[in-house]
Amino acid sequence: MNDSALHVAVVGSGPAGFYAAAALLGSDLDIEVDLIERLPTPWGLVRLGVAPDHPNIKAVSRAFEKTAANPGFRFFGNVEVGRDVTHEELSRLYDAVLYSVGAQTDRALGIPGEELPGSWAATEFVAWYNGHPDFQHLAFDLSGERAVVIGNGNVALDVARMLALTPAELAVTDTTDAAIEAIAGAGIREILVVGRRGPVQAAWTPVEVGELGELEGADVVVDPADLELGAASEAELAAAPPTVRRNIEHLRDYAAWKPAGKPRTIRLLFLSSPVAILGDERVEGVELVRNELVDGRAVATDERQTVDAGIVFRSVGYRGVALTGLPFDERAGTIPNTGGRVEPGLYCAGWIKRGPSGVIGTNKKDATETVQLLLDDARAGLLRPRSGDSLEELLADRGVDAVLYVGWEAIDASERAAGEPHGRPRVKLATWEELLAAARATSKAK
Ligand code: FAD
Ligand code: NAP
Numbered sequence: 001m002n003d004s005a006l007h008v009a010v011v012g013s014g015p016a017g018f019y020a021a022a023a024l025l026g027s028d029l030d031i032e033v034d035l036i037e038r039l040p041t042p043w044g045l046v047r048l049g050v051a052p053d054h055p056n057i058k059a060v061s062r063a064f065e066k067t068a069a070n071p072g073f074r075f076f077g078n079v080e081v082g083r084d085v086t087h088e089e090l091s092r093l094y095d096a097v098l099y100s101v102g103a104q105t106d107r108a109l110g111i112p113g114e115e116l117p118g119s120w121a122a123t124e125f126v127a128w129y130n131g132h133p134d135f136q137h138l139a140f141d142l143s144g145e146r147a148v149v150i151g152n153g154n155v156a157l158d159v160a161r162m163l164a165l166t167p168a169e170l171a172v173t174d175t176t177d178a179a180i181e182a183i184a185g186a187g188i189r190e191i192l193v194v195g196r197r198g199p200v201q202a203a204w205t206p207v208e209v210g211e212l213g214e215l216e217g218a219d220v221v222v223d224p225a226d227l228e229l230g231a232a233s234e235a236e237l238a239a240a241p242p243t244v245r246r247n248i249e250h251l252r253d254y255a256a257w258k259p260a261g262k263p264r265t266i267r268l269l270f271l272s273s274p275v276a277i278l279g280d281e282r283v284e285g286v287e288l289v290r291n292e293l294v295d296g297r298a299v300a301t302d303e304r305q306t307v308d309a310g311i312v313f314r315s316v317g318y319r320g321v322a323l324t325g326l327p328f329d330e331r332a333g334t335i336p337n338t339g340g341r342v343e344p345g346l347y348c349a350g351w352i353k354r355g356p357s358g359v360i361g362t363n364k365k366d367a368t369e370t371v372q373l374l375l376d377d378a379r380a381g382l383l384r385p386r387s388g389d390s391l392e393e394l395l396a397d398r399g400v401d402a403v404l405y406v407g408w409e410a411i412d413a414s415e416r417a418a419g420e421p422h423g424r425p426r427v428k429l430a431t432w433e434e435l436l437a438a439a440r441a442t443s444k445a446k
Contacts, residue, residue: 005030005072006378007386009094011081013037014044016350018101020369025070027375030149032072034094034391039082039133040403040435041411042068044102046360048132051158053165054174055425060360062265068405076391077403078436084400085391087325090347096374097337098347099326100367103318103356109150113277114314122151122159122315129162129179131428132436136178141282142186144310148286150274151315152195152202159313160191160257163209164218164264172417174426191218191266192307196273196291196298199226199251200233204317206246212266213250217260221267222251232293273298277312285309318356340370344382347374407439414438 001007008024010017013035021033037193041047043061051055053429069075080103081087090097105122108114118141127135147163149156166183167429175183195202201221237248251268259265267333271291278285290303306350313391320333326346329336335348342348349367351358377383395402405409415426415438429435 001032001390002030004070005032006095006383007032007034007093008374009034009036009090009097009340009391011036011097011099011336012044012350012352013042013066013077014100014102015046015060015349015363016102016353016367017044018042018067019076019364020098020100020349020371021073021159022063022067023368023371024374025067026071027371029375029378032074034074034076036079036081036090037075037077037084037393038083040077040408040432040439042075042077042408047052048130049126050130050360051162052130052175053161053169055173056324057360058425069291071186075370075403075408077406077408077439078396078412079400079402081397082324085394087323089394090391091384092388093386093394095160095386096345096347096378098349098370098374099323099352100348101320101323101352103320103333103351104133105319105321106314107317107319109274109314109316111274111276113279113283116277116279116283116311117281118279118283119277119312119314121320122149122155122313125159125162125313126155129175129183131174131176131430132151133430133432136176136430140182141311142182142188144308145187145189146307146309147188147258147311147313148190148274148307148309149191149193149288149313149315150196151195151317152204153271153315153317154204155318156193156313157204157208157313159315159343160193160266161208161215163191164215164266166217166263171421174424174428176428176430187310188264189262192271192309193263193266193268193273194269194286194288195270197296198229198233198270198293199248199268200229200237200244201293202247202270203298203333204247206243206250209247213254213257215262215266217262218264218266219262220254220257221259223266223269224255226270226284227252227255230293234287236296271298273300274312275300275304276304281307283312286312318351320352320356339373340366341373341377344377345384347371393396401436401440403439411435411438
């Protein structure tokens with residue numbers, strides 16, 4: 001490490017963390033960045049959120065690899081802030097600390113039956129099929145004929161699409177083998193995606209809506225009556241961005257299609273909210289109420305229906321969690337900040353800064369804005385100079401076995417090598433033991 005450089009700790013190695021590191025290392029100040037990550041693997045939701053059948057999107061990691069190659073960059077994986085090192089310690093060891101820890105849990109619906117076995121947060125399912133090591137013990141019973149997905153965002157569409165992929169479509173992805181087997185063997189015939197508002201108000205985007213029509217193994221069904229929008233939604237559509245109009249064009253196509261008799265069906269249901277998840281021992285159905293739109297809001301009517309369901313995925317948004325020693329806005333699930341500055345020396349970026357919305361690229365602008373403020377503070381002499389030992393010394397004293405970038409490269413190489421003969425981008429190591437063993441194997445060899 002260069003003693004005269006400014007030392008910045010970035011916590012969380014998802015897109016926001018990597019974009020922040022890139023902006024810091026690309027600035028005209030002399031800066032070194034330590035990127036601290038609780039998992040042995042970097043990239044956050046790019047590895048563990050983005051759907052495995054979207055390899056081109058996951059390829060954004062190549063830009064992150066370029067950042068990691070900068071001589072001023074170091075990666076400390078398997079180090080959790082709050083468990084292995086405290087915020088107070090980091091603020092002593094570094095000139096500035098920037099949190100980019102994302103949104104680690106889900107928003108609740110707050111309805112009866114939400115906790116029944118068989119009622120899952122989409123966050124759990126997504127983490128499981130993507131090989132997140134904290135979620136591999138979960139057992140999703142996909143034997144029922146209907147899965148219900150609550151929510152009209154892109155994550156809901158990811159979940160619906162993953163449930164509908166054929167074994168051949170899954171075989172070329174880096175979905176975990178356990179998930180491929182479970183989805184291939186599922187008894188699911190219908191995936192019902194339930195939106196509380198109408199098609200114009202849905203949060204999904206056209207590429208994702210369009211993909212539903214290209215699935216080998218699933219028909220997509222939309223009731224033409226749901227596309228009789230009513231005056232208010234027609235007016236909203238006329239003023240909406242082109243993406244919303246393209247969504248509606250896709251839906252109009254689907255409404256006109258005759259099902260081709262594919263093994264599974266994705267059915268889109270609008271203006272409906274779950275009021276209870278039903279079942280004695282486990283999920284057996286969902287009670288839905290029909291909504292009407294009042295000033296753009298979903299307002300319940302008296303009309304109710306019950307649908308049978310073997311499993312429910314609640315996909316109504318992610319949620320940030322508080323870190324000990326840091327301020328936290330409970331309602332928003334974010335660290336309170338202005339443009340990413342919490343106070344001079346303490347910053348945040350990404351989902352923990354602005355809440356759980358926006359695509360990967362959104363975090364670039366967001367992280368750059370934060371870094372600009374950090375640089376302003378550095379230039380104005382507002383950062384309290386670091387004191388004390390280094391992070392390595394502190395971790396060594398505590399017996400924390402950090403996975404350095406070379407350890408991640410070993411994991412990466414081992415996964416890619418396992419995928420190559422099968423035409424898969426990688427076969428993920430998905431348990432802590434496997435990941436740490438692969439990281440250690442090469443660290444020792446070097
Ligand atoms: P994250 O990516 O969540 O990264 C946070 C990191 O912080 C994680 O690695 C986490 O392990 C680490 N961390 C958390 N707590 C600690 C701690 N205490 N100590 C150390 N490390 C910690 N966008 C697209 O453009 N295209 C897509 O196809 C797409 N698909 C998506 C699919 C899903 C299921 C989801 C949820 C999002 C998707 N997005 C997609 C959005 C995109 O993934 C997010 O915008 C982006 O990942 C947010 O970046 P982040 O860095 O704030 O958080
Ligand atoms: P989101 O886009 O915010 O969507 C959440 C959905 O849940 C909305 O339809 C919302 O409806 C609904 N909802 C919220 N509370 C509800 C309730 N109590 N009852 C019923 N429905 C409720 O969140 P997300 O799907 O988790 O996605 C997060 C971000 O990641 C988004 O920006 C998304 O675009 C991005 N992402 C992108 C991709 C991609 O580019 N392929 C893939 C996945 C995720 P209301 O609108 O009525 O509130």
